[in-house]
Amino acid sequence: MNKEKLIQYLDEIADQIDQVALEIWHNPELSGQEKESADLLRRVLREHGFSIREVGEGLEHAFIGEYGSGSPVIAVLGEYDALPGLSQQLDTRQNPVVKNGAGHACGHNLLGAGALGAALAIKKYLAETGKAGTVRFYGCPEEELLVGKVKMIKAGAFAGCDLALSWHPMNVNATLEKAFLANNSIKFTFHGISAHAAQSPESGRSALDAVELMNVGANYLREHIIDEARVHYTITNAGGSPNIIPEEAESWYYIRAPHRKDVESITQRLLKIAQGAALMTETTVEHTVLGGCYHLLPNKVLSDLTYKNMTELSPPSYDPEELEFAKALQESLDPDMVQGEIKKFMPEGDSQPYVHQGVLDQEQAKSVVVSGSSDSGDVSWIMPMNLFLTASWPLGVPAHSWQATAASGASLGTKSALYASKILTGIMYDLLGDNSLVEAAQKEFEERTQNAKYVSPLAD
Numbered sequence: 001m002n003k004e005k006l007i008q009y010l011d012e013i014a015d016q017i018d019q020v021a022l023e024i025w026h027n028p029e030l031s032g033q034e035k036e037s038a039d040l041l042r043r044v045l046r047e048h049g050f051s052i053r054e055v056g057e058g059l060e061h062a063f064i065g066e067y068g069s070g071s072p073v074i075a076v077l078g079e080y081d082a083l084p085g086l087s088q089q090l091d092t093r094q095n096p097v098v099k100n101g102a103g104h105a106c107g108h109n110l111l112g113a114g115a116l117g118a119a120l121a122i123k124k125y126l127a128e129t130g131k132a133g134t135v136r137f138y139g140c141p142e143e144e145l146l147v148g149k150v151k152m153i154k155a156g157a158f159a160g161c162d163l164a165l166s167w168h169p170m171n172v173n174a175t176l177e178k179a180f181l182a183n184n185s186i187k188f189t190f191h192g193i194s195a196h197a198a199q200s201p202e203s204g205r206s207a208l209d210a211v212e213l214m215n216v217g218a219n220y221l222r223e224h225i226i227d228e229a230r231v232h233y234t235i236t237n238a239g240g241s242p243n244i245i246p247e248e249a250e251s252w253y254y255i256r257a258p259h260r261k262d263v264e265s266i267t268q269r270l271l272k273i274a275q276g277a278a279l280m281t282e283t284t285v286e287h288t289v290l291g292g293c294y295h296l297l298p299n300k301v302l303s304d305l306t307y308k309n310m311t312e313l314s315p316p317s318y319d320p321e322e323l324e325f326a327k328a329l330q331e332s333l334d335p336d337m338v339q340g341e342i343k344k345f346m347p348e349g350d351s352q353p354y355v356h357q358g359v360l361d362q363e364q365a366k367s368v369v370v371s372g373s374s375d376s377g378d379v380s381w382i383m384p385m386n387l388f389l390t391a392s393w394p395l396g397v398p399a400h401s402w403q404a405t406a407a408s409g410a411s412l413g414t415k416s417a418l419y420a421s422k423i424l425t426g427i428m429y430d431l432l433g434d435n436s437l438v439e440a441a442q443k444e445f446e447e448r449t450q451n452a453k454y455v456s457p458l459a460d
């Protein structure tokens with residue numbers, strides 16, 4: 001079975017991959033609640049002869065589907081969680097299925113299905129050729145809470161893998177060597193003394209005052225941290241009735257930076273600010289680390305191999321109806337923002353600047369900014385990993401928008417997932433045929449991590 005035949009097999013099972021993507025899209029489940037989505041993926045993998053292994057306690061919606069034997073052992077990462085409040089029909093104006101309901105605004109329905117397609121194709125290849133090698137589909141929940149894969153790593157789920165492959169829906173076709181801000185997610189709970197706010201304010205100590213003063217301190221901190229860092233917060237408990245001095249109040253912070261070490265040092269400074277706010281208000285403070293994750297550790301060997309496969313295959317083409325849908329979604333956005341992306345990524349004078357249809361060369365790809373965080377970053381710190389994007393949404397459509405939900409449930413999205421399946425399959429075909437590629441990726445990983453070992457951001 002040659003590479004071309006194997007890629008053709010994906011066209012044969014395209015309907016099944018689409019069906020999985022759309023079924024998950026129609027039933028969006030939030031982080032930590034992805035029961036039906038995980039069960040669907042488990043079922044399809046079982047039907048194709050994969051064995052299914054569970055990951056452990058507290059990770060009910062995580063699993064490993066495995067086929068084959070011997071090395072290399074290749075992990076393909078799949079996600080399937082949705083986002084709150086971004087429910088949307090297949091419509092070009094904002095039109096939720098359920099008001100304030102969940103929606104696949106990060107395209108993880110596509111992410112899971114695209115990875116699944118590649119696992120199924122490589123299973124077919126291994127079965128027909130009798131070649132040595134193992135493919136593992138990793139069902140990874142809770143990505144939007146940035147914690148699923150961090151927990152899975154801690155549970156030892158990735159033991160025995162030689163390398164990992166990942167992709168993400170976006171609005172360009174590109175392979176990335178720089179992505180994801182490292183992150184810490186921390187809740188701060190202040191405890192004070194409640195009292196009647198008018199009758200005896202002198203007896204009370206306001207936990208809310210402490211939260212507010214901590215926020216002021218954090219906002220002054222911004223001037224003295226690196227430009228690329230991000231600190232953002234919400235107040236998750238601000239007390240109750242105004243006539244009662246709040247005894248308890250709570251804030252939730254994200255601290256992000258391009259490198260994990262910067263996140264850690266900014267976190268230490270923020271902890272001092274929390275202590276200062278407690279001191280000023282005569283309250284006490286405790287903090288809970290909800291999660292944390294790493295930035296992407298690049299792997300040039302895998303990145304080059306990904307780029308080769310992206311350009312060997314043709315990105316999807318679109319019919320007039322699909323382009324019309326993309327154009328209408330673009331028109332719902334700020335035109336300057338859309339034009340900015342078109343100028344950045346499309347060849348000048350392109351008559352259909354709605355969906356990215358080429359592949360960014362590796363130099364151009366450096367201008368793609370992925371400043372969100374992902375727990376996939378952590379996987380890149382325990383073994384060699386690639387990362388590529390495919391154009392699932394029209395140019396200008398941001399992730400985590402209702403427009404992204406709409407495109408992720410349309411053929412724009414499913415076509416990009418099939419393209420991703422083909423790229424992942426092509427990469428695995430090459431790796432299984434030439435072990436020196438696996439060795440080179442691992443050697444590069446060893447060199448890059450020689451003086452920087454992975455330490456789980458999660459406490460024991």
Ligand SMILES: [Zn+2]
Nearest residue numbers: 106107108168
């Ligand atoms: Zn995502």
